Amino acid sequence: MDEERQRIEQLKSGDETALAWLMERYGSDVLRTAALLLKDRYWAEDVSQETFLTAFRKAYQYRGDGTLRGWLLRIAINLCRSKMRLASWRRLFLRESVDVDQGLDGNAAWPDSLEPGSASWMNRMTLREEIGRMPLIYREVIVLYYFHEMSTAEIAAVLEESEGTVKSKLHRARKRLKLQLEEGGWEYESSWGG
């Protein structure tokens, strides 16, 4: 914790070694969050890089009232929302065939070099795809709850919403995910041998 505080001070003073430390520590977490929210490899990479750049340039805005990871995730989620909004506008005005909200999965998948094996990857993709089929507001709470193992209070702090709102969103999101998993042919019990 002391190291974190020290790094934050370095970050505020514009020290690039602190930025490297931040990326080393939280880089994959941020990238995975963006990948789950956006479902597009290139966008997720863009957003994660932009997140660290924003954190570096606006480090003075971090007041230390929440965790550093939470602050980074808030930046990443806000950037993901902006990307989604931009995609919606583009779709509306330019008639681009970017269907971000309902499945961009096939457009820019992760390269083979990053995948452990195509057959097993396909089997393991199912849960990620099911989460991707949910609306963004549910996807956010699901990712923070399941992937980051955050409590409702922590999620509320990241999303800057009341805990009650988060609880009700999470309840609906989990219900919907369970239904999707059961209906979508995802073998909820047997896939884990349960």
Add this chain to the structure above:
Amino acid sequence: MNQAGEDRKIRDQLRGELESVVFHEEMQAAVLSRAAEPKPSWWNREVRIPTPFIAALLLLILAIPAYGWQQAHSMQTDMVAKNTGKDASQEERIIVSAAGVFYASQLEGENR
């Protein structure tokens, strides 16, 4: 399976799926090089204007001449109507008699 067990399994599954998604060194290097770039001067800074704002501005730019044209058109119509009314009121009957040619209003004045 109870709720906690289900949650645990979903978490494990999700972690397994995303294991290969890594913020690799090239991406870190790209961020560091962008961070090292000097801040652009304020007149040379890239500004992102939100699309709804552009749409509203565009609408306003189109609406102003349309409103102006509408105002000018209605003003012209009013003027034509006014002039027509004036002409009609100014039109006087001319009475030709043995004594000469008179306006009707002149004769009406005489009668009074």
